[in-house]
Amino acid sequence: MEMSVEASNIHISPRSTLIVKGPASARVLEGSVEVYGYSPGPKERVVVKPWRSLPLYSEAGAVVEVLLGEGGAAEVVEGCTIPQEWVEVASRIGGRFRVMVIGGVDVGKTSLLTYLYNRLVSGGGIAVADLDVGQSEICPPTTMGIATGIKPTTSLSALKPEAIYPYGYTSPTYSVRDSLRTARELASGIEELGRVLINTDGWIDQERAKNHKSQLIEILKPSHVIFIGIDDHRGMEEASAKVGAEVINIHEPKVVMRRDLDARRQIREMNYTRFLRGARLVSTPRRWIKITPLILDSLPIEDYLKTVIKEMENAAVEKAPLIEGLDMSEAELGILSYVNVQGRKAQGLALFMGIDSKGFARIYTPHQGPIQELRVGSLILSANFKEVYTYQPPLEWDRNTTT
Numbered sequence: 001m002e003m004s005v006e007a008s009n010i011h012i013s014p015r016s017t018l019i020v021k022g023p024a025s026a027r028v029l030e031g032s033v034e035v036y037g038y039s040p041g042p043k044e045r046v047v048v049k050p051w052r053s054l055p056l057y058s059e060a061g062a063v064v065e066v067l068l069g070e071g072g073a074a075e076v077v078e079g080c081t082i083p084q085e086w087v088e089v090a091s092r093i094g095g096r097f098r099v100m101v102i103g104g105v106d107v108g109k110t111s112l113l114t115y116l117y118n119r120l121v122s123g124g125g126i127a128v129a130d131l132d133v134g135q136s137e138i139c140p141p142t143t144m145g146i147a148t149g150i151k152p153t154t155s156l157s158a159l160k161p162e163a164i165y166p167y168g169y170t171s172p173t174y175s176v177r178d179s180l181r182t183a184r185e186l187a188s189g190i191e192e193l194g195r196v197l198i199n200t201d202g203w204i205d206q207e208r209a210k211n212h213k214s215q216l217i218e219i220l221k222p223s224h225v226i227f228i229g230i231d232d233h234r235g236m237e238e239a240s241a242k243v244g245a246e247v248i249n250i251h252e253p254k255v256v257m258r259r260d261l262d263a264r265r266q267i268r269e270m271n272y273t274r275f276l277r278g279a280r281l282v283s284t285p286r287r288w289i290k291i292t293p294l295i296l297d298s299l300p301i302e303d304y305l306k307t308v309i310k311e312m313e314n315a316a317v318e319k320a321p322l323i324e325g326l327d328m329s330e331a332e333l334g335i336l337s338y339v340n341v342q343g344r345k346a347q348g349l350a351l352f353m354g355i356d357s358k359g360f361a362r363i364y365t366p367h368q369g370p371i372q373e374l375r376v377g378s379l380i381l382s383a384n385f386k387e388v389y390t391y392q393p394p395l396e397w398d399r400n401t402t403t
Contacts (some may be wrong), residue, residue, distance in 0.1 A: 002288075004070040005065070005067050005068065005069055006067070006072075007065065007067050007068075008065075008066055008068075008074075009029060009063055009064070009065050009066075010063070010064050010065075010066050010074060011061070011062075011063055011076075012031070012033070012056065012061060012062045012063070012076055013058075013061055013076065013078075014058065014059065014060050014061040015058075015059060015078070015079060015080070016057075016058060016061075016076055016077065016078050016079065017055045017056065017057045017058075017076070017077050017078075017079065017080055017081045018033070018055070018056040018057075018058075018064055018075070018076050018099075018344060019047075019053055019054075019055040019056075019064075019072060019074065019075055019076075019077060019081070019255065020048050020049035020054050020056065020073075020074045021048065021052070021071075021072055021073040021074070021225075021257065022046075022049045022050045022052045022053065022054075022069070022071075022072055023048065023049065023050045023068075023069030023070070023071065023072050023322065024048045024050065024066060024067060024068045024069060024072035024073075024074065025045050025046060025047045025048065025066070025067045025135065026045070026046045026048070026054075026056060026064050026065065026066050026074075027042075027043070027044065027045045027046070027064065028040060028041075028042050028044075028062055028065075029042075029062075029063045029064065029065050030058060030061075030062055031058055031061050031062030031063060031065040032058065032059075032060070032062060033054055033056040033057060033058045033062050033064065034056070034057045034058075034059075034153045035054055035055065035057075036054075036055070036082070036111065036114040036115040036118050036154065036198060037082075037090075037115050037118035037119045037152070038118040038152035038153060039152075040154065040155055046154050047154075047155075048072070049267075049270070050069075050071065050266070050267075050270070051156075051259050051263045051264075051266065051267055052105075052155075052257065053257040054154060054155075055080075055081045055082070055255070057080045057082065058394070060239060065173075067205045068222075069248040069254070077255070077267070079359070080354060081253065081255045082115060082253075083184060083250070083251070083253050083254075085251065086112055086115050086116075086253075087153050087252040089112075089116070089226065089248055089250065090115070090116055090119040090120065092224075092248070093116070093120065093224060095123055095195075095254055096194040096195060096223075097120075097194075097195060097196070097219070097223050097224060098190075098193075098196040098198065098220070098221065098222045098223045098224070099116065099196070099197050099198065099222060099224045099225075099226065100198040100200065100216070100217065100220060100222035100224070100225050100245075101113055101197075101198065101199060101200065101224065101226045101227070101228065102200050102204065102213055102225060102226065102230065102236065103200075103202065103204065103227065103228030103229055103252075104202050104204045104205065104226070104228075104229065104230070104346075105202035106202070106229045106256055106257070106258050106259060107202070107229045107250060107252045107253075107256065108228060108253045108256050109132075109135055109199055109228060110135075110156065110198070110199060111253070111256075112226070112228065112307060113128070113156065113197050113199055114153075114155065114156055116155075117149065117153070117156065117197055117198060118152040118153070121149060121150065121151065121152055121193070122152075123195075124150075124195060125148050125149065125150045125195065126148065126149055126150075126168075126195045126196070126197060127146055127148045127190055127193045127195065127196045127197070128146070128148070128156055128159060128196075128197050128198075128199070128201070128222075129145075129146050129149050129186060129196060129197070129198045129200060130144060130145050130147075130156075130199045131144045131172065131186070131192055131198065131200050131201060131216065132199050132200060132201040132202070132266070133167050133169065133170055133172065133179070133201060134170040134171055134201060134263060134264065134268065135201075135202075136199075136266060136271070136370070137155070137156040137157045137159075137199070138156055138157060138159050138160075138161050138183060139161045139164050139275075140164065140271055140272065140274075140275040140349055141166045141170050141268040141271050141272065142166065142167055142168055142169055142336060142377060142379055143165055143166050143338075143346070144164075144167060144168055144182050144183065145161040145163060145164045145165065145188045146161065146162055146163040146186065147159035147160060147161045147162060148162060150201075151351070152348075162337075163186075163189050163345050164300070164345060164346045164374060165180040165182050165185050165186050165189075165344050165345060165346070166182070166190075166338040166341060166344070166346050166377065166385065167179060168294045168295055168336075168377040168378050168379070169378060169379065169389075169390070170379070171201065171203060171375075172201060172203055172212055172396060173208075173209075174210065174378075174390075174392060175276065175295065176212055178295060179212065180212070180215055180216070180219065182344065183216055183219050183220065184219055185343070185344035186242070186347075187219050187220050187221075189345075190220075197219060198222060200213065200216060202265050204230065204319075205346060207234075210232070210233075210236055211233050211235060213235075213236050213239075214235040214236050214238070214239040215239070215394060217236060217239040217240055217242075217243060217245065217396075218239050218242060218243060221243045221245075222240075222243065222245045223244075223246065224244045224245060224246045224247075225240045225246070225247050225248070225251060226248045226249075227248070227249050227250070228248075228250055228251075228252060229239075229251060229252035233364050239342070245354040249275045265387060268387065269385055269386055269387060272336070272349075272381060272385040273385045275348075275349050275366075276328060276349055276350075276351070276364075276365070276366060276385055277366060278366040279350075279351070279364050279365050279366045280364070280365070280366070281329065281353070281362060281363070281364050282362075282363045282364070282365060282371070283359050283361070283362055283363075284350045284360060284371065285359060285360055285361070286355050286359050286360065286361045289361055289371055289372065289373065289374055289399065290372065290373040290374070291352070291360055291373075291374045291376060292348070292373075292374075292375060293375070293376050294338065294375040294376060294377045294378070295377075295378060295393055295394075296393050298396060300377060301354065301355075302326065304376065305354055305355065306326065306327045307338040307391075308335065308378075308380070308391045309323055309326070309354075311330070311389075311391055312333075312380065312388075312389050312391075317333075317380075317388060317389050318388075319331040319332065319333055319382075319388075323332055324353075324356075324357070324361060325354075325355075325356075325357060326354045326355045326356075327353065327354045327355060327356040327357065327358070327362060328353045328354045328362075329353040329354065329362045329364075332381070332382055332383035332384075333351075333353065333380055333381070333382060333383070333388060334350075334351025334352055334353040334354075334364050334380070335351065335352045335353075335376050335377060335378070335379065335380055335381075335391075336349065336350075336351060336379040336380075336381055336382060337349070337350045337351065337352040337363075337374050337375060337376045338374070338377065339365060339367045339370055339371055339373075339374060340367075340369075340371065340373050340377045341373060341375045342373075346375070347369070347392050348365065348366065348367040348369065349362050349365065349366075349367075350364060350365035350367060350371075350374065351363070351365070351381055351383070352364075352374060352376050361374075362382055364383065378391045378392065378393070379391075392402070
């Protein structure tokens with residue numbers, strides 16, 4: 001069934017902003033606009049994904065063709081929605097920098113980073129390190145990643161990840177210890193880079209959350225730490241001082257698109273689809289591939305599978321009764337996994353659907369090359385990449401979080 005699309009030409013008055021909410025697209029017909037400091041060309045179509053919004057500001061006025069999908073919207077507001085604080089921050093950052101942005105959920109962290117990227121990229125390539133394992137712009141959910149850009153863009157999701165570091169969950173709250181371990185691996189990948197922007201997750205309201213962010217500051221050693229809408233900096237300012245970072249406090253922007261838990265889940269599912277598109281079912285003799293759990297790596301994969309399947313049965317997961325032994329392929333379920341992990345970096349994603357009665361590993365993946373190793377995570381997805389269940393191993397989450 002085709003999605004209905006509503007088309008219209010919208011006039012933007014001088015010094016006004018057209019806010020487009022996705023799913024939608026926009027194209028400038030007359031005049032010019034800026035999107036987070038980037039000026040799209042007259043033939044360039046700007047795409048706005050579902051549950052996202054983009055501000056198109058015009059200093060002298062413009063006419064923009066807007067195509068709205070179901071649930072999309074557009075409105076013109078007076079003035080520029082980019083806060084003056086953002087403009088001042090961009091002017092304070094020099095030619096070499098490592099900027100970390102910290103703030104709660106839906107406070108504009110990604111928007112600020114996109115603006116800084118566009119303002120600074122003319123001075124040379126910029127690496128973007130994304131530590132938001134739930135709502136990443138550049139890498140799949142459950143991972144952290146690095147991408148490098150050399151030209152402006154309306155969305156950081158346009159940058160291709162060059163390194164993906166598996167963590168296994170969609171929030172650091174599942175395992176602070178493993179979140180920090182993954183961050184250390186990512187930090188080694190940007191150690192020699194001189195121009196870096198760092199995004200973080202929105203877990204900030206609890207004492208454990210502030211401790212987590214303080215440790216991220218010490219691990220990543222930023223030159224600047226930008227706090228968005230945070231009044232209580234307990235521990236984080238001390239960590240910033242310890243690494244010699246300049247602290248910048250800014251307010252939440254007035255215009256921010258809020259997303260509930262269901263919208264955030266659907267965004268994750270869109271991203272699973274993005275990185276698993278074109279997957280096919282591969283059957284390979286189990287003995288030919290090294291298969292280990294990502295978190296409990298000392299546990300034999302057969303025992304891990306039994307435990308995960310038993311947990312799904314106990315939780316009354318709808319398709320769990322269709323699982324045959326250790327084979328989940330008939331139930332069209334798989335555990336989100338990571339292909340050929342070397343130095344904690346993965347070459348791609350897969351759904352590990354288990355081991356069949358003939359001893360063949362069932363792997364649903366778009367990866368084209370040989371699969372020598374599979375690290376199996378804890379998130380169970382359906383074959384059409386919907387979240388079904390999250391397995392939580394009996395780890396002591398608060399223990400050794402500083403190791």
